[in-house]
Amino acid sequence: MNSIRHRLLISLLVVWVTIWIAVAFVSVERSNHEVGELMDAQLAQTAHVLRQITLAGNLPDVVSTSQALSPVGHAYESMISFQLWRDGRLISRFGAAPDEPLGHAPGFSNQDIADTRWRVFGLKSSDAGEILYVGQSYAIRQELIEYLTLHALRPILWSMPLAVLLIWLAVTEGLRPLRRLRSQIRHRSAEQLDPIDMHSIPVEIRPLTSALNELMKRLDRALSAERHFAADASHELRTPFAAIRTHAQVAQRSKNSQEREEALTQLIRGIDRASHLISQLLILSRLHIRVREGQAASCSLAGAAAQVVEDKSTIAQAKNITLRLTTPPGEDALVDIPPAPLAILIGNLLDNAIKFTPAGGQVRVSVMARSHHLLLQVLDSGPGIPAVDRERVFDRFYRPIGQSEPGAGLGLSIVRRIIDLYDADIELLDAETGSGLLVEVSFHRSA
């Protein structure tokens, strides 16, 4: 399981146990050494005491090999044995000392006798030819050392479960701000997109929280844009429907056939207009949710322009407008926009140009190649757009004062949306000659 708590718990335990083992190892080593030194000192001390007794002549000549320990004593008694040799003869003996000599020279040495390894201290008596060996079996030393080490380490072993529990509690406590944040987020409703209060958020999860806040801000903006769009759309549909209903009622109440015909014609116009508005709104809402990835496709700008110009030639002819297309010779450069939105973009620009150009006027579409980008220009001989309106014409449903041509006010906002989605640029300019409008769109060349 991918859990911060488990990871912390395991890594803390691993670190803790490793350190504990290392410390235990070193301290056992150190205490082994010190216990050895201590016991050597004890051997030497015992040897000196025995020598004094020997000098006083109070040592029994020979002691029984089966010398029993007195019941009164201590568990840590170090089982020291000794031998006293005079001129190569064993004079006196104590403990588990064997019959052979325990050592060969004065001072400390290790001796293997039978199966037992001895630690021995030899001390010459003042009498020449008299030597005292004090020895201790290594098994006894080892037993003592183990006993001591175990007693020292046992509490630490016992504390292991307690340590696990304490680490668990500490990790849980440490993760509390995360849990608090989780419950804060969990208790939010879908509409509650205000930022999380950063006041009580610890430094470690601040970046995460502020990223979340950023996301919520973006969501909030997107949602309110959607909400506004829906409100605007339903608002904008009311007037066409009011017109449709009015003309229908006029036709229903009319006693005059000419008036009825007229009302029915207007009724159909109203329905056409409402359906145009609805299809424009649908295009716009699809552009709202378009996902850019996976849609990457490019197409020929000149080809798309030619197709749209052909489609619009009928309505241009009906208004007696000359529609012309110029494309760069010999080059068919691609732009990074899928064919469908590109056709909508050019189509909307061309629709506007034809709509606002008076009968007998002209509309010219040009595709021009530049080194890094491609230009699409749509030039008309209409009245143009005053500079003050040039930003606002891209707003949804915006229709400048005095505009008498029918329309939903969505065409240019769709264009703007496509431009934004595909990183193109648009500029509204004055025509070089005449009053018309020059729309210039600049596209990135497809790589």
Added chain:
Amino acid sequence: MRILIVEDDSLLGPGLKTGLAQDGYAADWVQTAELAEHALRVEHFDVAVLDLGLPGRDGLSLLRDLRAHGLKLPVLILTARDTVADKVAGLDAGADDYLAKPFDLDELTARIRALTRRGSGHATPILRAGALELDTQNRCLSLHGEGLQLSPKEYALVETLIARADHVVPRARLLATGHSWEDQLESNALEVHIHHLRAKLGKQRILTVRGVGYTLVSNPSS
């Protein structure tokens, strides 16, 4: 009765005009606040039907200006903005009624009638002057309980005269009544209609005030 329609939509405007004409109202249609202000300044209208979402200057600001200049004509707001806040804002700006789009034409005309009734101080759809009774709801006139047949133009004239019975109604006002800009009466056509009305209602019922206009008398002497 003359109605000014202020509506920017080029389809709804003409529809309203025709629909109101079917009910015998003379309606004129303008598309902007500026044109509406101008029309109201130079001519007499009995009611204005006002859209709020006008291009350029908004309907609400037009309404506030009109009220600020003391214009008292009843105003009905006809708009796509239908929230309570919008209605409150509209009524507070000086509107007399509020109708959200889309609407029913019959409801619109009924509301317009109610507005003009109240505007002329009457609370019922029946206007009376002596034995003369005008039912504005069913658009019929009766004298001593007997129904009279009237042409639409004659009806419009009686409606204007009876609303100000026993007072002089100026010729200009009568000329504007019931006639939109397209079918303005010839000056002497007014006399012809008055002549026809006198034939139906009795000579003493409508008096001529020379150089000023006409008066409808509640209780004629003979």
